[in-house]
Amino acid sequence: MTKTTTPLPTRAVRGSTSGVAIMxxxxxxxxxxxxxxxxxxxxxxxxxxxxxxxxDGMSPSVLNDRVKQLSDAKLLASTASGYQLTELGLSLMHTLDPLRAWAADWESACGQV
Amino acid sequence: MTKTTTPLPTRAVRGSTSGVAIMxxxxxxxxxxxxxxxxxxxxxxxxxxxxxxxxDGMSPSVLNDRVKQLSDAKLLASTASGYQLTELGLSLMHTLDPLRAWAADWESACGQV
DNA sequence: GTTTTTGCTACGAAATAAGTAGCATCCTAG
DNA sequence: CTAGGATGCTACTTATTTCGTAGCAAAAAC
Structure with a gap:
């Protein structure tokens, strides 16, 4: 496996040296x-x-890698009923919710070419 | 340049065949x-x-590629004062705003290891 | 009319993702 | 038991994406 590091809020992060959490x-x-x-x-x-x-049948090697990263980031966890979002992961998805509405706007805007 | 296609809401999209805009x-x-x-x-x-x-000094080839993608997606445009977000791009960033607050929570949650 | 700056391209090297095969473990049915 | 089948995952090869550096043409500054 090609090792990749999980970006965590306080660590130095790929694409940024500022260490700012949002990066x-x-x-x-x-x-x-x-x-x-x-x-x-x-x-x-x-x-x-x-x-x-x-x-879409993504390759298991990458999936495994991602599952580990997201677990490290405390966004998901493996439970009896399978992989599942943590509270934190759930809250992230919740903050991303408005994105669905935006995507619809985007769609209509791009349609008007 | 290695050609990559810009994901647009109505097109078939990398990582999804559903064509759903949020994908x-x-x-x-x-x-x-x-x-x-x-x-x-x-x-x-x-x-x-x-x-x-x-x-962080990203390579110009990739930046150029991205600028084109984001322009295709109508999220940014080149103006007299440089590259600038469109209304659409601005609204996207706006819907992503709550992410900053979430990132702070995430940071403190990950800190408590 | 030379330097500088800017926007961008070319191209080889490095990193990441995809695709396929398959193994070890844990059920479950017989 | 024990022969399937499903599950979680690793190994390995190939393809795609990203990086990093060099550099050029056009516009701006001097």
Whole structure:
């Protein structure tokens, strides 16, 4: 496995030396699949393989990597009923909620080419 | 230049075949630097090179690529005073605002290891 | 009319993601 | 038991993305 470090709020972060927490968010969420994974898990808890299927059959190696990162970041945890968002992860998704409405606006704006 | 396609809300999108707009958001914002670029531009308009510096000296080839993507997505535009967010881009950053507060919570939660 | 600055391209190297195969463990049915 | 099947995950190869440096053409500053 190619080792990658998990961006955490207080650490130095990829794409930023400032250590500002929001940059860590951008770094973490900016990695392919991370947002998608959180999104899918916000709908329901899923097993590894179910999660993989939901994410268009993403490769298990990357999924495994991401699951570890997001666990390190305390955004999800493995439970009896599968992978599941933590309180923290849930609250993140909640703050991202308005994005759905924005996406709709965006869609109509881009449609008017 | 390695060609990459810009995720737009109605198109088929990397990481999703559903074409749901929010997936396009995740795809676009999930690319390295895109969030950061929008963030920096939300603070003030910047020239290409100034933007590059703000983004920790990211390579100009990638920056150019991103600027094109974000322009295609109508989130930024080149103006007399440099690159600048469009109304749409500004509104996106606005919906992402609560993220700053969340990041602070995250920081303190991760601190309590 | 030279320097500087700016926007940007080219291109090889490094990092990250994808894709496929498969193994060890844990059920569950017989 | 024990033969399946599902699950969580690792190993490894290939493809794609990102980096890093060099540098050029056009506009601006001198």
């Amino acid at each position: 860590a968010v951008f770094d973490l969420l900016g990695r392919k699949w991370n947002m998608r994974i959180l999104w899918e898990l916000s709908q329901q808890p899923l097993s590894f393989r179910a999660l993989q299927e939901r994410c | 396009a958001v995740f795809d676009l914002l999930g690319r390295k630097w895109n969030m950061r670029i929008l963030w920096e531009l939300s603070q003030q308009p910047l020239s290409f090179r100034a933007l590059q510096e703000r983004c």
